[in-house]
Amino acid sequence: MSVRKERLDAICGIIQTEVICNQEELLKRLETKGFTITQATLSRDIKQLKIARMHDGNDNYVYRLPDPSLQASHSTERPKIHPNIEFSGNLIVIKTRPGYAMGIASDIDSNAPHEILATIAGDDTILVIPREGYKRENIAEAIARFI
Amino acid sequence: MSVRKERLDAICGIIQTEVICNQEELLKRLETKGFTITQATLSRDIKQLKIARMHDGNDNYVYRLPDPSLQASHSTERPKIHPNIEFSGNLIVIKTRPGYAMGIASDIDSNAPHEILATIAGDDTILVIPREGYKRENIAEAIARFI
DNA sequence: CCTACAATTGCATATTTATTCAAATACAAA
DNA sequence: TTTGTATTTGAATAAATATGCAATTGTAGG
Secondary structure, three states, X not given: OOHHHHHHHHHHHHHHHOOOOOHHHHHHHHHHOOOOOOHHHHHHHHHHHOOEEEEOOOOOEEEEOOOHHHHHHHHOOOOXXXXXXXXXXXXXXXXXXXXXXXHHHHHHHHOOOOOEEEEEEOOOEEEEEEOOOOXXXXXXXXXXXXX | OOHHHHHHHHHHHHHHHOOXXXXXXXXXXXXXXXXXXXXXXXXXXXXXXXXXXXXOOOOOEEEEOOOHHHHHHOOOOOOOOOOOEEEEOOEEEEEOOOOOHHHHHHHXXXXXXXXXXXXXXXXXXXXXXXXOOOOHHHHHHHHHOOO
């Protein structure tokens, strides 16, 4: 495992177990774990991990991982299976076995990653409407996690 | 309703229907809706609404309303719930409470303003297909009249 | 009306985060 | 090994966001 990957993992760990308000603070915590980097590098790491700085409602900020499903994508490599998904313009159509469409659509909805805005299902067809701003590749990956 | 509340509402609406990358951009959109403020004030509004700037995975940022589940945990007060309308390409998706989608879709259909060509409803999701040639803003307004 | 207090705002600036660019490092192929 | 290419990084800086403070506006109670 490369140093960088280890560091990204460490960042995830810290974010999940401690209240981190800014990057300087996170830098210090990383230092105690043996990772000495600059704010510039940390900023890039945070971007790659899709970590966001959120308002905590009092008067502070907290860094958080956005969504458990997105979080897994960097460390856990999974085989790329592309089921019967096909794009048309900004829409995606998924063909299922008869009767399965609503069930699968419901699965997608309930764990909906941010890439997916909504689904509408018939009997063996699901129409998936992605949010704007995502690439087809990312959307397909997101969907593939449920199939 | 105070001007400020109206503005907060407008911000929620914009955030949910458009891809906003930074506060300057949001300032401009607010200006077109008649709210002229400075970045300082917008920053405060965003803080109050607990809106967060997230990485979108490509190379940009998006402002998003917080995850409702996180919201509940440390705050008694929630921002006003704006009807959940979101655009994706030339389509509009409306999220409703479970079981309400068909009813609302029917309401929209029967009073259909010219902006709206058709609707398709599932259980808690309505897909709205607008006529060509209308601006998002006008379509959103037309739909808002039914919610 | 006035007065006192709270809420809201803009300006200027502080703070925080992102990015440019060049250097360093890792990696693969020969 | 050496060469060529891609990745990672820090220093400096740009860009974006937050905030202290004073001025303004709103608001309730006389």
